[in-house]
Amino acid sequence: MKEEEKLEQARSRCIxxxxxxxxxxxxxxxxxxxxxxLYFNEESMTLDTMKDELxxxxxxxxxxxxxxxELKMVEKVWKKGNRKDHYQSLxxxxxxFSDLFSVKWRIGISNNISTIEKSLADIEEIINSPGVSxxxxxxxxxDQKKLQYSLEYYDWLNRFVDSIxxxxxxxxxxxxxxxx
Numbered sequence: 001m002k003e004e005e006k007l008e009q010a011r012s013r014c015i016x017x018x019x020x021x022x023x024x025x026x027x028x029x030x031x032x033x034x035x036x037x038l039y040f041n042e043e044s045m046t047l048d049t050m051k052d053e054l055x056x057x058x059x060x061x062x063x064x065x066x067x068x069x070e071l072k073m074v075e076k077v078w079k080k081g082n083r084k085d086h087y088q089s090l091x092x093x094x095x096x097f098s099d100l101f102s103v104k105w106r107i108g109i110s111n112n113i114s115t116i117e118k119s120l121a122d123i124e125e126i127i128n129s130p131g132v133s134x135x136x137x138x139x140x141x142x143d144q145k146k147l148q149y150s151l152e153y154y155d156w157l158n159r160f161v162d163s164i165x166x167x168x169x170x171x172x173x174x175x176x177x178x179x180x
Contacts, residue, residue: 011040025100027071030056031064035073035089044077044086072099094175098164105161113154116147123147 001009015036022032037053038045045053051061065087068074073096079086090096126132126140163169 011036015040025071026104027067030054030060031067034061034064035068038068038074038087038089039091041088044079044088046084046086048084050087072096094170098167102161102165105157109154109157109161113151116150116154120144120147120151 015033018036019029019032022029022035027035033054034050034056037050047058047061047065050056050065051058054061056064065074069076069087072090074087074089077086077088123140123144127137127144132140163172
């Protein structure tokens with residue numbers, strides 16, 4: 001096997017693995033392959049070039065690039081003398097993880113806190129209702145404690161996400177083992 005083929009195989013192996021694991025971040029394998037292509041390409045690429053490399057439609061390619069831009073994994077770059085849009089990968093994986101993790105977890109945390117607070121208000125009404133049965137009141141009080149505990153967890157999770165966004169997490173888990 002020629003060295004060029006071996007290099008291409010090594011790149012392809014990584015791209016395939018990354019593409020399959022991008023679903024952890026809510027990214028489809030095809031969008032993951034596009035990121036991998038841009039990551040290993042030293043030059044910025046146009047939609048047409050990406051389309052030809054991956055065999056996807058231009059519409060699908062455009063949608064995928066837009067998604068990667070929204071996730072701050074790809075940026076549009078200007079090329080002198082060329083009117084087509086060019087794109088390149090952003091290669092700070094620590095920042096990419098921070099952005100992806102923070103956005104997705106903040107949405108989940110916010111939704112869950114809102115739901116819990118509404119349920120706690122209903123439970124409070126049940127507990128304070130003069131006509132409620134003893135069994136229902138006891139069950140409501142147990143649920144109330146469980147939901148209050150869950151709010152403590154979401155407070156902790158919010159602070160954890162804060163530490164990722166502020167990069168404070170790197171004081172506890174350095175980027176490189178040698179920095180420990």
